Amino acid sequence: MPTNLPPDYFNADKRYREAENLGDKIACLEEMISLVPKHKGTDKLRADLRRQLSKLKNEADSHKKHGAHPSAYHIEKEGAGQVAVIGPANVGKSALVAALTNAEPEISPAPHTTWKPLPGMMPVYNIQIQLLDTPPLDPVFTEPGLFDLVRKADLVVMVIDLEADPIEQYHASLEMLRSHRILPRDTVTNSPEQERFTIVPIIVVVNKCDDEISDENFSVLCELFEGECPLLPVSAESARYFDQLKIHIYEKLEIIRVYAKPPGEEPDLDTPFVLKKGSTIIDLARKIHRDFYEHLKSARVWGSTVFEGQLVQRDYLLADGDIVELRT
Template sequence: MPANLTPDYHKAEEWYRSASTNEEKILALEEMLAVMPKHKGTEHLQADLKRKLSQLKDAATQPKKGGKHVDVFHVPPTGAGQVVLLGTPNSGKSAILAALTNAKVNVADFPFATHAPVPGMVKYEDVQIQLVDMPPITADYIAPGQVGTYRNCDLIAIVVDLSQDVEEQLLILLDFLETRKLLAGAETPAVDDQACPEQGRGGNVLGRKVFCLCTKADIAADGALELAKESCDHPLEFVTISTETGEGLDAFRKYLFDALEIIRVYAKPPGKPADMNDPFTLPAGATVHDLARTIHRELAEKLKSAKCWGTGVYDGQNVQLTHVLHDRDIVELHFG
């Protein structure tokens, strides 16, 4: 029986053959299995791919001989969320990090000044958000292993220099995202068991949420932003800033908080004031019990009751453990 492999499968197969790291090969193999037609004619191929996938995953867990291998592109997430910058040479990525964080970055007028990820912390009100500068990409070069940083982050910011050729930049950046299946919501057969179109989920389960961050707004030609929007064939949101004048930086901080879809919750020990300086950050829609698990997973099983101050409740109201929390709620937990 013929396999009748689809164009999406062949694209994933090409990705696998060009992959330079085991992590990227694993992702490509998972994509090949996801888009492959499931019938008798592909049973042997499915088994072969699963065997290769298993071998690669086993190899990834084995210590390398001759010393410990260090993946320079592995950036441990900290703060309320991890946002990673993606841009072509001299698009202004390092200047963004320098303007918003205390990270030590090399802001230079020559390309490829950044050779490895550089993380920094952006403060929005009382929340810290991790922002990561990355080596630039071109149509011909992407650093081996770089895709893994984008695969593991919460949010990808496409950085476009409005003072340069925006069409060419977007062509390169979107092609990178599309060929690596990094665009959440992009049209692709790669769906998993959790995909649920009725609730807005589904599509590319390997992807991440992406937006377009337009830099150098102070020196951009008239109509550059409109041209960038017209050149983007995906429904991305556009944020415009200038690191030279500071235009848009405060709005950008707020955008990051909103785009991460998180809430702040303040814990109040019984009989004491709430700690309003160090909130817990939770996904929007989190419950009282989710908060307890965030504070202490084992202790959460002993949670008996809770009181809440904030949205939709009166001060100190007793609430169910399934009560959905809102941004800036204060919660007092009682354990048995």
């Protein structure tokens, strides 16, 4: 056994052995792989773990084909991005997901209403983003699957409650994430210790900002929060600030919408291709079809170029809203 494996590795290993379903086993293995320090002495261990992981993933795929149920915490990504809505009990996570998406989670004044995650699709501009309602963050009741879900999400929306103790809720939630080696991207300092953490982009949302009076309380909260992180107000009940929240989610996902235009035809502006920010012509070609990727001869762009319909190179950096004509 190689030396200098961190204690967390053994915790993950223990959970891996105890895990009862494939989804949880895969998540634990992925965690273990991320925890093994990279040096010659661990080459064999890392190779063994990877082999095991690929075996389990194959098994999971064949289960899926035969209709077996994966973990409730494993939710297939759909749409332009997967956003985990997390936070303490009763802050209004389910109310927000219900108001912003087509999902119909149970909402109740009693804490711990939600017991398993539920997806819903939220329209933003002309695309759909997947929101996941989740059970509350709670030091006693939260299942490890919730942290796996957070690690895999493209973005986390942490909800706190203006009417409760939002500062305490924020710190407690952050601490729970940290104890599962998850850090908000904005707090990353590049210290060696943080190498073993999963870094996730997080938006902190203050719910129950229902009216002007709560806006004043929100301003006070922002002052107290100075130096921590930006806060976004919202009210699931009265739909206040929904547009602002949706745009913020879109921007934080760091995606762009690009429209393909067949030569000599109009572009279809209703169905964009969604790409990561920083994508190029060749990334778009790859996304559309293998043939385009392999046989791409030229590309013209309307939008971010100096001239309309300008000929560009394969490594041309695309921008949100660009219209692209690819020729093979």
